[in-house]
Amino acid sequence: MTAAASRTGRPPLTEQRKAETRLEIARAAVDLFVAQGVAATTGEQIGRAVGVSARTVWRYFPGKEACVRPLFALGIEVVADCLRAWRPGRPLEEAFEAAVPTDSRLVRGPDRTTIGALVRLTRTEPGLRAEWLQTYDEAEPAFARALAERAGLPAADLRPTIQAAMFNAALRAAVEHYAWRVTEETTDPATAEAELAATLRAALTVVAEGLRDSP
Template identity: 80%
Template sequence: MTAAAGRTGRPPLTEERKAEIRLEIARVAVDLFVAQGVAATTGEQIGRAVGISARTVWRYFPSKEACVRPLFAAGIEAVADGLRAWRPGRPLEDALECAVMDGSLVHSPDHATMGALIRLTRSEPGLRAEWLQSYDEAEPAFARALAERAGVPADDLRTTIQAAALNAALRAGAEYHVWRVADRTVDAATAETEFRATLRAALATVAGGLS
């Protein structure tokens, strides 16, 4: 009998299922962070809410703050997809409308979750570090997408600078919107409309350059 034939127990998780679990952990972690703060939240609580052990949580993430990474990664992937599909002559803010504002980032439960998470980065140093780290990871991803679109090498200086400017605009726009909304009481529809307008203005500023 071969080793494979004699193997028992649960079948290994697919990569797709692992990604689903990571995202579920991220959503639950943010809910707990909002409800009781990061310091008061434990790996055991996160795991219990997801239906897994704390040991499994730590298998996926090195810390409780790191649990939010899949939410940031989804945003990076959506923007990079939009950049690769950006057609010549089309405004940058229109090119990313579908990927970011008309796509899953707005019209999904993760939109509200992301808003809550970004608000937390204002006062939670550990989450702030994860937020800033996500932008370090986003910049080369955007540069590669822009280089692919332009048909130039991945390390081209122009696309590197364009990616840095785009990255900064998205971060500044998201923080500007979320932190302003946090200081006011607005309904979900108004918040979404303002979010779209803020991101479009930020992207238009990058596309227009500095005068």
């Protein structure tokens, strides 16, 4: 038994449980941000929605806007895996169509509506916009490593770095294009799913034009 466990009488949280708690806090924060705005939302309210204290919320996140980061970052490794699996000579969108629909790490179901609402908020909430852009800054090196591995190039090679920047920008533009043009009043979940898939497919087709000469 660890010292921490003997002091509290409870076993320490596993990494999986910590990740689950972070995601629960993120979803609760988004619901509150959408319902009443970021300024009116407190750490106490976020914690109450999840069943934890505000102190616990701040243990996981440095500020309330940062609470949304797990939702933004959820698909980064999935996308990187798809890039590694992209076969030479095959359309880029094919790699994603084969893997994304069955990968449980990606946001799906009601969370797609949540993500759409959250991305729309980034237009008017500077703190959320900063978190959104920071997520893409962190994603780009992961995409570059995946493209380098696929091509058998060193991780520091300039070519996959540039390709990752192109891909990352296209991915962000596609998600924003979808989120800023789809409203809850006019789109049901099934239609939203189809529209998001179509938007991402179109973006991948465009970016593939710049990546088509990859090995």
